[in-house]
Amino acid sequence: MLIFRYRDGTNLNLAVRVEDGSAYRLEASDLMALVRQARAAGQTTEEYVRSRLRESRRIEAPAHSLDLATPLDAPEVWAAGVTYQRSREARNFEAAEGRTDAETFYDKVYDAERPELFMKSTAARTVGPGERVCLRSDSSWQVPEAELGLVLDRTGAVVGYTVGNDMSCRDIEGQNPLYLPQAKIWRRSCAIGPFVRLAETVEDPYSLGIACRIYRDGAKVVEETANTSQLKRRLDELVRFLKRDNELFDGTVLLTGTCLVPPNQFTLRSGDRIEIEIEGIGTLANTAVYANEIEPELVSE
Missing domain, CATH: 3.10.330 (Vcp-like ATPase; Chain A, domain 2)
Known part of the structure; x- marks a missing residue:
């Protein structure tokens, strides 16, 4: 449903x-x-x-x-990082300037008791299916991140599941961990939808297929697939840490991390079409553009 x-x-x-x-x-x-x-x-x-x-x-x-439209106006969108091995490898590649054998703080958070959680977006910065997501003007290495989203009530109970796109700047995040907010949060840097599947209709949230496809000039240039069974953290664990000494609002969305990272040499370009599909929930499609390519009347949204 x-x-x-x-x-x-x-x-x-x-x-x-x-x-x-x-x-x-x-x-x-x-x-x-x-x-x-x-x-x-x-x-x-x-x-x-x-x-x-x-x-x-x-x-x-x-x-x-x-x-x-977005299936709900999420007052806050939070996100979890380094919850999959593939994300760990990608973050290490960014932070270690292309080396694959160097241990970084991403290894530490992957194995730590406390997960990485960060504020990702607000309702005003979040777009829905068919809308345009923005590329930062000061980044030359940008990618979508396909993620399962939890829709929470104010107690932290999972109301449903949705599809999320956590747009990210790999170069900014890799330069310095203190730059994470700039690598993650800007106008139209998050998309959710098109549907929310009610939690009671999902038999096993740890067995959902996820796919990310990117099209450029009509040709498919990226296709990656994964499954939520590869998630290292438990969903209730992520929610428990998000609730700790924090205030949740009805409709808060928690993105649970990505296992789908485009090849290291890939970066989004203006006009690229992003499709993120999660089994049993739907396909979220958005087009990436630079902010200055959006009509003036939409800039103030």
Whole structure:
């Protein structure tokens, strides 16, 4: 069961796509309001939505053909780093200036009890499916990072799963670990969507296939695949550390790290199309552009 939002003129509507592919408009204002309504009724969100389907208006157009938006306005997006061996290797390559045999602080955090967690984005900096993500003007080595995203409530309970793109500047991060915020956070440096799959409908979040494809001038130039079974950290472990002496907000998204890193010689260019697919959740597609290529009226978003 997939929750999504779509634009209908000036309206932003919440909807659900069920197993047979049909979609229905929901009356709740947003995903977290839907979750609260379900809890008030003493039901899981899935049970509540199913109980309301007969009263919901069916959407005749296929969900993928709609003007999709972010599935929720995440007040904060956090991210975890070095949670996969492939990420560890890539971070070491950046920090050790191309050497593969040098031990770095990334090795230490990979094996440490405390995971790496950092603020990634806010609602104003996060875009949805079909929208443009931005490239930094002061970086010459930029990549997308395909990640499973956890949608959390204020207690840290996992409400659902989504697809995330953690845009990253490998050269800036590799120069100095203190540059991490600049390597990770800028306008339109994060994308999520197109759907949130309700947590109670996911039998095993540690067995989801992930793929990242990048197209340039219509030709596929990168294709990488992985599986969440390769995740070293447990999801509840990441949430537990994020909650520690911290305040969470309903709809917070936690990106759980990447196992898909394009080849070291690759960097994104303006016009590249990025597709990130997670099994059972959907495909998030965005086009990368430099900030100064976006029309002036969109710069102030």
